[in-house]
Amino acid sequence: MSLVEKIKVLCKEQKISIAELERKTGISNGQIRKWDVSTPGTDKVAIVADYFDVSVDYLLGRTDKKRYYDLTEKDERDIQEELQKMIEGLSTSGHAAFDGRTLDELTEEELEDRELLLSSLENSLRLAKRVAKQKFTPKKYR
Template sequence: MSAFDIVKKLCEEQKISVVELEERLSFSRNSLYSWKKNKPSSDKLEKVADYFDVSTDYLLGRTDKKRYYDLTEKDEKDIQNELKKIINGEEVDSAFAAFDGKVLEELSEEDRELLIASWENTLRLTKRIAKEKFTPKKYRD
């Protein structure tokens, strides 16, 4: 997939045309269309990446991660493992350490599912925030 195809897809997600993006970024008309055959210049690539809040590597098709702090498959597996530990009442290194696993048994099935979903979302959000906040600048895209 070319850089242009990726930009076009991002434009569709934002419900704007490529021409409208060019106007918003003060690019000359059809300059983004030239990305179909030519490599984009670094300054224009950065402007487009900043506009869509994605990495330049994502625009160039080098990665599927839009942002450096997006969760990877490994992160998702870690979250699921942590969640299992919380549910089973095992020792965990988080705010859930004080949780008593017996509480889940006392809840209705619906409340139990809601609580587990809430924990999962909390783990996912804290992991993403930690990556965003603590990733050294040299590893950011």
């Protein structure tokens, strides 16, 4: 997918036109459409990337990750492993017991609460991983 096509997709997601993007970013009228046949300046590409909160590498087609802090497959595996460790710890330690019962001995209503707890833990792990990537990734790798 070309640079202009990616920008069109991002504009469609944001429900704005390319002309509106050009106005909001200060890029001259009709300039973005010309990027199919001419090479834009890095400063202009960076302005568009900043507007959409995506990486320049994503716009240029060097990566499929929109943001440097998006989770990779390895991150997802790590999250699932950590979640599994948490589940095992909660099941065996009795710390997450309901009236003296472990998570495995719950009623149907309590099972729903268990699923909500597990979903919450998984989302918390994802958020923590993302925040850590944003905070601790050196600028030269962004």
